[in-house]
Amino acid sequence: MIESSLSQMGAALRAKKISSVELTQLYLDRIAQLNPALNAYITLRPDASLAQAKAADARIAAGTADALTGIPFGQKDIFCAKDWLTTCGSKMLHNFVSPYDAHVISQFNNAGAVNLGKTNMDEFAMGSSNETSHYGIVKNPWDKARVPGGSSGGTASAIASRLCAAATGTDTGGSIRQPAALCGISGLKPTYGVVSRYGMIAFASSLDQAGPMGRSAEDLALMLNTMAGFDERDSTSLQRDKEDYARDLNKPLSGLRIGIPKEFFAEGLDTDVEHAVQAAIAEYQKLGATLVDISLPNTRLSIPVYYVLAPAEASSNLSRFDGVRYGYRAPEYTDLADMYEKSRAQGFGDEVKRRIMIGTYVLSHGYYDAYYLQAQKIRRLIAQDFVEAYKHCDVIMGPTSPSTAFKLGEKGDDPVQMYLSDIYTIAVNLAGLPGMSIPCGFGANNMPVGLQIIGNYFDEARMLNVAHQYQLATDWHTKLPNGI
Amino acid sequence: MITYRPYLNKEFAMSLSTQDVEKVARLARLAMTSTEIETARAQLSGIFGLIAEMQAVDTTGVAPMSHSQDLAQRLRSDVVSESNQREAFQAIAPQVENGLYLVPQVIE
Numbered sequence: 001m002i003e004s005s006l007s008q009m010g011a012a013l014r015a016k017k018i019s020s021v022e023l024t025q026l027y028l029d030r031i032a033q034l035n036p037a038l039n040a041y042i043t044l045r046p047d048a049s050l051a052q053a054k055a056a057d058a059r060i061a062a063g064t065a066d067a068l069t070g071i072p073f074g075q076k077d078i079f080c081a082k083d084w085l086t087t088c089g090s091k092m093l094h095n096f097v098s099p100y101d102a103h104v105i106s107q108f109n110n111a112g113a114v115n116l117g118k119t120n121m122d123e124f125a126m127g128s129s130n131e132t133s134h135y136g137i138v139k140n141p142w143d144k145a146r147v148p149g150g151s152s153g154g155t156a157s158a159i160a161s162r163l164c165a166a167a168t169g170t171d172t173g174g175s176i177r178q179p180a181a182l183c184g185i186s187g188l189k190p191t192y193g194v195v196s197r198y199g200m201i202a203f204a205s206s207l208d209q210a211g212p213m214g215r216s217a218e219d220l221a222l223m224l225n226t227m228a229g230f231d232e233r234d235s236t237s238l239q240r241d242k243e244d245y246a247r248d249l250n251k252p253l254s255g256l257r258i259g260i261p262k263e264f265f266a267e268g269l270d271t272d273v274e275h276a277v278q279a280a281i282a283e284y285q286k287l288g289a290t291l292v293d294i295s296l297p298n299t300r301l302s303i304p305v306y307y308v309l310a311p312a313e314a315s316s317n318l319s320r321f322d323g324v325r326y327g328y329r330a331p332e333y334t335d336l337a338d339m340y341e342k343s344r345a346q347g348f349g350d351e352v353k354r355r356i357m358i359g360t361y362v363l364s365h366g367y368y369d370a371y372y373l374q375a376q377k378i379r380r381l382i383a384q385d386f387v388e389a390y391k392h393c394d395v396i397m398g399p400t401s402p403s404t405a406f407k408l409g410e411k412g413d414d415p416v417q418m419y420l421s422d423i424y425t426i427a428v429n430l431a432g433l434p435g436m437s438i439p440c441g442f443g444a445n446n447m448p449v450g451l452q453i454i455g456n457y458f459d460e461a462r463m464l465n466v467a468h469q470y471q472l473a474t475d476w477h478t479k480l481p482n483g484i
Numbered sequence: 485m486i487t488y489r490p491y492l493n494k495e496f497a498m499s500l501s502t503q504d505v506e507k508v509a510r511l512a513r514l515a516m517t518s519t520e521i522e523t524a525r526a527q528l529s530g531i532f533g534l535i536a537e538m539q540a541v542d543t544t545g546v547a548p549m550s551h552s553q554d555l556a557q558r559l560r561s562d563v564v565s566e567s568n569q570r571e572a573f574q575a576i577a578p579q580v581e582n583g584l585y586l587v588p589q590v591i592e
Binding site for chain 1: 533
């Protein structure tokens with residue numbers, strides 16, 4: 001059953017071949033057995049999960065089941081879920097039992113899905129390796145000495161080891177796509193504004209976007225149908241007609257124009273990753289696609305621009321954590337300022353503090369024009385590169401990450417090295433475009449490689465079609481780590 | 485290992501002083517020891533070396549982009565949309581009394 005697609009699982013549940021309680025218990029047993037070595041989950045509440053499963057079974061019996069009713073999902077611990085500890089990977093929120101549901105959580109609840117647990121993540125989604133979580137490092141199931149990627153590393157590790165049917169992620173600079181690539185699963189970051197940010201703990205609000213992560217493009221389409229939609233509680237949620245993201249899955253790819261950006265295959269790309277990605281692109285040619293050479297000349301500027309804009313927004317967003325209304329408060333302090341400073345110093349980890357400091361600096365008096373404004377101007381140049389490229393192609397393809405999963409601790413002391421690992425994903429967030437990663441083979445040490453597919457605005461259905469057709473022709477997405 | 489090398493533009497590369505870092509830590513309300521300030525100084529200087537590449541780009545006439553969708557903010561009618569949940573919210577507060585959040589005294 002755990003290798004069934006979400007639509008097969010839904011069908012089996014509705015046909016009463018298995019109950020949601022049985023399916024949920026199956027995953028809870030797997031989690032009890034495998035999670036201690038992986039640390040993919042921060043919080044489990046088996047009783048709450050099973051109660052949801054029982055309610056789902058009643059709904060199935062009543063004949064009012066939806067596509068996802070009764071299916072157990074992991075939820076990234078960045079989403080507030082009522083009565084669930086919601087830590088965002090931080091000591092700052094070690095005791096934050098959310099009084100409300102994020103929009104994404106409500107959407108899953110309304111669909112009758114089961115919340116299996118809250119998945120581990122880099123603290124406040126700031127990291128590319130899941131080593132900044134206050135709740136411990138997450139391991140990559142393909143090699144437990146390696147990182148799962150980040151920040152949605154718990155989600156990626158859980159899916160790769162089949163500790164949930166699928167799970168949610170969020171992506172500010174690559175946090176869905178990079179861990180998907182490093183763990184050999186599929187993940188989609190939708191166009192900015194497609195999924196509501198309400199109740200999703202904010203990192204960089206103009207870049208943050210939630211999306212589905214799973215075993216196949218077909219599963220992602222089904223999840224996005226549930227996750228997407230207008231929500232008036234998010235001021236940047238887009239008012240658009242409801243779409244069926246699975247509508248184009250079975251379209252043939254003949255005539256598809258794939259843009260290949262030369263900057264994505266330049267210095268810095270590991271050869272094993274390049275070989276796997278080139279082989280995937282050759283497979284697409286067999287499926288009837290044609291290749292178009294394109295250029296995204298400002299790609300390399302996306303890293304400096306991102307590391308001005310994202311910390312600037314983060315320093316503002318994270319000012320709410322002050323030890324007054326919720327979260328961590330230092331045990332000892334002399335006055336109010338001291339209470340703020342000690343609570344924040346003790347509650348935040350090093351990477352979060354580093355980014356708050358970068359953001360505070362670039363927004364401070366005298367530096368605003370040189371850093372923040374200049375970064376916003378270059379952001380437009382980066383977005384315009386894509387507008388130009390899409391005059392000549394339908395989708396853009398390249399590597400998701402310049403390397404396969406690196407070793408735990410390998411980049412721990414050098415933030416700049418860590419930041420550079422997001423070179424192929426960040427520009428997509430800055431432009432607000434949809435991007436996804438699907439498994440396309442294995443590199444050195446038998447670690448998975450991800451193919452990145454970047455679409456034009458609101459082209460998720462086409463991207464899912466492009467990914468699904470590849471997954472019909474290949475079996476990389478069905479490979480399992482040893483011992484799973 | 486990633487071999488990608490950023491352009492380190494010497495003209496714009498900067499190194500932060502201890503005083504700069506202390507000022508930023510104060511603005512950000514982060515208590516830091518002198519050892520932490522020094523570590524942060526070294527790391528932030530490295531990051532600003534990365535960021536410095538941006539300064540050489542000619543952006544004359546380019547409008548800043550604050551958001552990916554150039555949309556105006558929506559307006560809603562001025563009606564109550566939230567119910568009072570004071571008890572639920574204060575149940576998770578560090579210190580409350582009679583429905584109020586408690587903090588150290590600020591006015592003598």
